[in-house]
Amino acid sequence: MKRISLSRVFLYLVLLFLSFIFLFPLYLAVINSLAPWFNPPTAVPTAFKWENYYWATELIDFWRYAKNSLIIALIYVPLTTLSSGLSGFAFARLKAPGSNALFICVLSTMMLPGIVTQIPTYILFFRFNLINTYIPWLVWGIGGSAFFIFMYRQFFRTVPLELEEAARIDGCSIFRIYWNIFLPISLPVVATVTILTFHGNWNDIMGPFMYLREARYPLSTALSMVGYKPPGGDNQTIMQVTMAAGLMLALPIMVTFFIGQKYIVEGIVTTGIKG
Amino acid sequence: MRQIKQTTRRSIAFYTMIAPWLIVFLSFALFPLVYGFYLSFTNYFGFNLEDLSLVGLKNYQNVFNDKDAMGALGRTFLFAAINVPLGTVIALTLALLLNHNIRGRSVFRTIFYIPSIMPAIVTTMMWKNILFTGNGGILDRIIGFFGLGPVNWLGYDYALFSLVLMSSWGAGGGILIYLAGLKGVPDELYESAAIDGASYMQRLFRITLPLLTPVIFFNVLMGIIGTLQQYLQPILLAGDQLLARPIKPIYLYVVHAFQQIFANQRFAYGMALLWVLFLITLLLTLVVFKTSRLWVFYEDGGD
Incomplete structure (x- = not known):
């Protein structure tokens, strides 16, 4: 019984780790779309410049x-x-x-x-x-x-x-x-x-x-x-x-x-x- | 008498129903295919449709004497040899992990699947501008964390690796089909295996994978065809114009054909390039089909 629940935990850990890898680029896309212009890429949210979305529809x-x-x-x-x-x-x-x-x-x-x-x-x-x-x-x-x-x-x-x-x-x-x-x-x-x-x-x-x-x-x-x-x-x-x-x-x-x-x-x- | 009428009626219904497909197939698939084959034997360069002359096998000779084309072909094979098995293993592994009775299964499934349906332009912009870029790119920072120096991800040494990495991120597209295939494995087989005391690995290699081989076969075949034709991602990685010319390591075969046609106006030569690829694809498909008898398991014993 204990063995089964241990392999369960392991399975969830693997799935969570893989989810992190698959989601990470999307997460990066979202936070960088909200960053100030010409900043280098960032992995943590630095700002919430929602006006970037306005400029996306305005500049072209x-x-x-x-x-x-x-x-x-x-x-x-x-x-x-x-x-x-x-x-x-x-x-x-x-x-x-x-x-x-x-x-x-x-x-x-x-x-x-x-x-x-x-x-x-x-x-x-x-x-x-x-x-x-x-x-x-x-x-x-x-x-x-x-x-x-x-x-x-x-x-x-x-x-x-x-x-x-x-x-x-x-x-x-x-x-x-x-x-x-x-x-x-x-x-x-x-x-x-x-x-x-x-x-x-x-x-x-x-x-x-x-x-x-x-x-x-x-x-x-x-x-x-x-x-x-x-x-x-x-x-x-x-x-x-x-x-x-x-x-x-x-x-x-x-x-x-x-x-x-x-x-x-x-x-x-x-x-x-x-x- | 009535029987005959019935079958004629069904034939008429059949041809009426497939008529839209058939007409478009004949005029916009079959005809262009044959016409393109004809063009590959001419001197067509974009403006001389009224005044074409036949040049025999010259364009085909040029294909095999074109160092760029042959180099690109070899590189494309290399890319396919890495990408198809890797993509298959990733999708299959994800599907096997999800094929347990776990909480949040559909959430995990969505997370793995979403990258595969992202528009190509969004995927490449994301990887190029945020992860690969030399200007404080995230990948450099991650490997920097482990004490490794910055890497020129899109330079000569790493561009192919980066392309494979980016493609692998989208490899979850196959999981839906694999999961459907896994659903089709009868429970009785697992139950009797459990009674015999088979381990997970034994069940995986003796029951699950053999029964899944038809699905794997279908995906591998589609993967080969798709990968040999890959040209969009290398172009988008290279620049922000569709005529951008990727650097050598990711200068794939269809990219070369694309360049010849759109940048150099060598239409007839481009058609010859594409026909060579088409014939190679056909040949490979045939080989995969022939060898499938050795490793694909059909419940009804073949055909």
């Missing part, structure tokens, strides 16, 4: 970039979630000539390094005069994402056949079956896909850098391109304001994770992604 066109981020997310995220679900359902529940070969295409896209197709895709959008518009995100959204098609498929395959058959006897069309039966029970997966898609989209730097110009950059790309310099020409970046801006960029990611964490864990368990 912060809210415009944030608005761009939001527009891109609103175009891309719902479409991908819906479209991937539709394809995932078809691959899981419907057999058709060629469906297996097409599913192998889905799997191969997951393995394909995205960067290989980016330049030719750029040329394609350039030819259609769609550079510096948000239309590419509309197109990608409609296409869905291979990874999430796979995730939906894994989940829909676990739904018992009887559920579907009962509905079919009642004369439901396949679309009705998907919409009224499959989608409602897959809420954890829908939530997971929505949140993970949002994270990928919100954090993307290179896509917008290639397909958009500065005025339409989302926040992530803007923060990697424009440094925070004090007004009046000094060429040194203000680390404290940069950290404040970075934390504001990370905030929606953290909030959506906290809200959806229950679903994400459940979603990953039920889809049983294994490969």
Whole structure:
């Protein structure tokens, strides 16, 4: 009995120590975002200059970039979630000539390094005069994402056949079956896909850098391109304001994770992604 | 008759439902892939799309004669050889620690997971400006506490180490999938092992890890593909512009391709560079798949 509780204590100590290591950089980011300008990095809170957060929105066109981020997310995220679900359902529940070969295409896209197709895709959008518009995100959204098609498929395959058959006897069309039966029970997966898609989209730097110009950059790309310099020409970046801006960029990611964490864990368990 | 109608109806429904994916896949994934392959055999430099001429294998010959490219490729392999196993061990260890019946489990899980979803720009700014910086950086102060001298973290000797360190901080991304995999290990196995008096280590190596190999396999594969393509973090560590050129030790292969395309306008050559990487990735994936029969345990005995 004593041995067990000792190993327990040890386990907690290890977990606390590891938590400290993982949290430490984030803690540093927060306290340095509140420190006076141009100070060297600090490991203890020295001041609480909340106005750094104001300057983060003031020294660059912060809210415009944030608005761009939001527009891109609103175009891309719902479409991908819906479209991937539709394809995932078809691959899981419907057999058709060629469906297996097409599913192998889905799997191969997951393995394909995205960067290989980016330049030719750029040329394609350039030819259609769609550079510096948000239309590419509309197109990608409609296409869905291979990874999430796979995730939906894994989940829909676990739904018992009887559920579907009962509905079919009642004369439901396949679309009705998907919409009224499959989608409602897959809420954890829908939530997971929505949140993970949002994270990928919100954090993307290179896509917008290639397909958009500065005025339409989302926040992530803007923060990697424009440094925070004090007004009046000094060429040194203000680390404290940069950290404040970075934390504001990370905030929606953290909030959506906290809200959806229950679903994400459940979603990953039920889809049983294994490969 | 009715049977036939039923299957045709299902086929039509299938193709209607996957149509959005299929159309975009054909026109914005498959077509660019093939088109890019074609471009890698031309003299495309950004402005001559109307007037391309074929140059045969010249771009590919250049790839293998390009010392920077070959050096970067070797470095990328080295980075992957360190980063993928290290990341796997970290995520797996964290998941195993969390796979106990403990208080505050979801809090610990969140703490380990959060760094992996931080935007790349925030992670690199944080590490670069606060931890790595030579201007009173926190890492220097920590090692100074143990009597070690300041280190040039982003200089030639330590840049790769720093990149690995920063990547390891975000390695907790895999824990959710590992935890899901651990949930799938049947309790009966542990119970009968306990009756036989097996120690924790015996249970770990005889039951848990073998049953987890499919999940590990999936993560290792994705890790290899992702690491070979890594270019954003080295660039962001190098400067505050996306065209910044990282120093040699973290000048990875895709960084080189990126430089050739965007800084030097060598588009066709860049496509050849990327296609070489793509073929290497395919080859590696194939090798990993082939060897997986030796170490991945499938409950249904394969396939």
